[in-house]
Amino acid sequence: MSVSTRRRFAAVALASVAVLAVAACGDDDNSGSNTGQKPDKLVVDTFGEAGYDDLVKQYEQQSGIKIELRKVAQLNEFRPRIVRALATGKGAADVIMLEEGILNELKSNPANWVDLAPLVGDKSKDYLSWKYELGKAPDGRLMGLPTDVGSLGICYRSDLFKAAGLPTERDKVGALWPTWEQFIQTGKDYKAKTGKAFVDSSTMAVNAVMFQQNGADLFYDKENNVIADKSPAVKAAWDQAVALADAGITAKITTWSPEWSAGFKQGTFAVTSCPSWMLGIVESNSGPENAGKWDLAAVPGGSGNWGGSWLGVPNQSKHHAEAAKLIEFLTNAQGQVAAFKKSGPLPTNLKALEDPAFTSYTNKYFSDAPTGKIFGDSVLKIVPTYMGPKHQAVKENALEPALRAYEKGEASKAKAWEQFTKDAATQGAF
Structure with missing residues (x-):
């Protein structure tokens, strides 16, 4: 590693300490995530069209938990919201969509994020291997489960x-x-x-x-x-x-x-x-x-x-376990196929990529284009x-x-x- 790189990593470390200090005093109730109590509501932050509108309604019926889906159209408006919430220690959703550029930047301070691995188990065989590995921080924690490519x-x-x-x-x-x-x-x-x-x-x-x-x-x-x-x-x-x-x-x-x-x-x-x-x-x-x-x-x-994204849980969420369950639901094979059919995000879940509901899907809006085949044929070559x-x-x-x-x-x-x-x-x- 070059001297300049070491200096930059040192600067990142100092900045991370500062952000964590601010975040620590920003919300005194983060311990609520360990109470084990079922939350009345979980908040999900996404950008663009993630295809989750129908899925969260399904999850509400299944879990009895109200899901507030906060959508931001523009990525350049979404990122500052996430950075501000992390810096102040308040305002973050329970589940946040992490676009690949945002994820790479936030990996410099992984302590702001819940390690999903202890909560969801080993999911490494469920997704495209390279996509799953990119969801890990340098310290090894699983910052996010893959959504799409x-x-x-x-x-x-x-x-x-x-x-x-x-x-x-x-x-x-x-x-x-x-x-x-x-x-x-x-x-x-x-x-x-x-x-x-x-x-x-x-x-x-x-x-x-x-x-x-x-x-x-x-x-x-x-x-x-x-x-x-x-x-x-x-x-x-x-x-x-x-x-x-x-x-x-x-x-x-x-x-x-x-x-x-x-x-x-x-x-x-x-x-x-x-x-x-x-x-x-x-x-x-x-x-x-x-x-x-x-x-x-x-x-x-x-x-x-x-492009492509992951779903992660910020530490300031009071409901780590329940937020992780919601992420599992949204990123499992059925969830990814449903999101693809709704708005186009291409699955990364291996079972989803083999599902006939995906491979044979045609998009009515796009002149019945066989989008499952068009996109699916290339995904394994990435x-x-x-x-x-x-x-x-x-x-x-x-x-x-x-x-x-x-x-x-x-x-x-x-x-x-x-x-x-x-x-x-x-x-x-x-």
């Missing part, structure tokens, strides 16, 4: 493709773009025929391309040194995003912004990158009036994984990339702003890259 596809508006004279059947659409270069050419053809943007943003390719570099280091090396300016995977993603911008086929919309959400319904763009969990978001943003207009095709490059502790911060606060600056003509290519590498060093420090 984000096998990649491309969501497209078949009605807009038809109007542009392009194929509309999903197999023929996927055949248009076996490579990203061919994807861009399709976008040029679409714009030439319609005068409209093809994709939402140049950043739509960033996650897809980065996570198609199987097993690669991204913003950090294995010793947690920031290598954003040296990573071949990051450079490949950058170059692809720049190529999208140079082609002039993007709507130049910031992902997760109100304009982006409205663009689905308004037909501002015809395609976007779709990890499996994005299906529920596309449907929610597009509304019932656009049912049957969206479809799903293969992603350029053929595979990849973007090789995880190494993300590091502040991956999300580097991506959202360094990489994407620099690309948007170039896309909008606010910075040259060289200046945008310089901005990214400078901000990555700042955002990635810990």
Whole structure:
């Protein structure tokens, strides 16, 4: 381990002590988790569309415990809420969805989280092995049980493709773009025929391309040194995003912004990158009036994984055992299949991936696309990339702003890259 890495770990240790000190005085009733009393209510914090609406109602009937499901649409609004609750020692839910970038960051202070292993037993054989292992903190505690992974596809508006004279059947659409270069050419053809943007943003390719570099280091090396300016995977993603911008086929919309959400319904763009969990978001943003207009095709490059989460219990919850039981229910095979059918999060439970209810499932909203087969065929091939502790911060606060600056003509290519590498060093420090 390098000197700089050791210094950063020392800083993290000091910061962890400070946060724990604040948390310790923030809630004097945490001992309630050991009373063994059945709670009247459990609170669950999620972001996006986790697919839990019907499941929590089922659990309420089964357990007699009221479940309050608090959903936040935007991940960049969700993370500060969790960090604030941990820092102050109050306000956290009993069960929290931990997106992969958030989980990696919070692993620096695992004492804020309940070790689920003594409460749920050995679940290592129930899930994709690499996904289960990533739910562990450096001290070995099981911070979370896996929910989903984000096998990649491309969501497209078949009605807009038809109007542009392009194929509309999903197999023929996927055949248009076996490579990203061919994807861009399709976008040029679409714009030439319609005068409209093809994709939402140049950043739509960033996650897809980065996570198609199987097993690669991204913003950090294995010793947690920031290598954003040296990573071949990051450079490949950058170059692809720049190529999208140079082609002039993007709507130049910031992902997760109100304009982006409205663009689905308004037909501002015809395609976007779709990890499996994005299906529920596309449907929610597009509304019932656009049912049957969206479809799903293969992603350029053929595979990849973007995103995924775990469910954990913060120590400040007063109901550790009951919260862990709820997590077991939501992440078991039946729960994961139900969540997938509701909103698209792709199962990580091995029995769920083999369940005919999953493998044969078709999504009515997406023109009866066989989403179980499309996403399920690639999930067992996923090789995880190494993300590091502040991956999300580097991506959202360094990489994407620099690309948007170039896309909008606010910075040259060289200046945008310089901005990214400078901000990555700042955002990635810990």
